Amino acid sequence: MKKLLISACLYGEKCRYDGKDNMLSCLDLLKDKFTLIPVCPEVSGGLETPRNPSEIIGDRVVMNNGRDVTAEYTKGAEIALGTAIENGCDVALMKAKSPSCGSGKIYDGTFSRTLTDGDGITVGLLKKNGIKVFNETQIKELVEYMELQR
Numbered sequence: 001m002k003k004l005l006i007s008a009c010l011y012g013e014k015c016r017y018d019g020k021d022n023m024l025s026c027l028d029l030l031k032d033k034f035t036l037i038p039v040c041p042e043v044s045g046g047l048e049t050p051r052n053p054s055e056i057i058g059d060r061v062v063m064n065n066g067r068d069v070t071a072e073y074t075k076g077a078e079i080a081l082g083t084a085i086e087n088g089c090d091v092a093l094m095k096a097k098s099p100s101c102g103s104g105k106i107y108d109g110t111f112s113r114t115l116t117d118g119d120g121i122t123v124g125l126l127k128k129n130g131i132k133v134f135n136e137t138q139i140k141e142l143v144e145y146m147e148l149q150r
């Protein structure tokens with residue numbers, strides 16, 4: 001089966017900043033079709049769960065209490081990329097809007113739930129390395145894309 005990198009919270013792991021998950025309702029369907037490789041860059045980068053929410057401000061990542069967590073986000077991104085490469089994943093399903101896993105749109109750094117154009121730190125690195133990224137609103141497109149790759 002083809003391998004798919006997936007945000008661990010979409011896979012049901014309670015690794016979100018608030019200690020909850022974002023388990024997909026179609027997770028079993030994806031497990032039938034693909035070998036899922038879960039990653040949580042924020043946890044593997046060394047952050048605790050639960051943790052304060054973070055947003056990207058310029059070239060830094062900062063928690064809502066002012067703590068600079070750029071190093072943890074960068075380390076987590078490198079670990080996620082390493083996992084993708086080791087497993088031969090060239091496609092990823094990553095959680096929308098996250099400062100790590102978001103693709104296309106992320107929060108704008110004002111902690112006011114305002115979106116702006118951009119990618120999370122991990123998704124930016126995955127894309128730079130040629131990995132195609134989808135989010136959980138694009139499952140149909142993802143499955144079609146993966147099936148065309150066979």
Ligand code: SF4
Pocket residue numbers: 007008009010015016017039040041042043095098100101
């Ligand atoms: Fe989910 Fe990614 Fe945030 Fe981890 S870093 S909780 S996988 S969105």
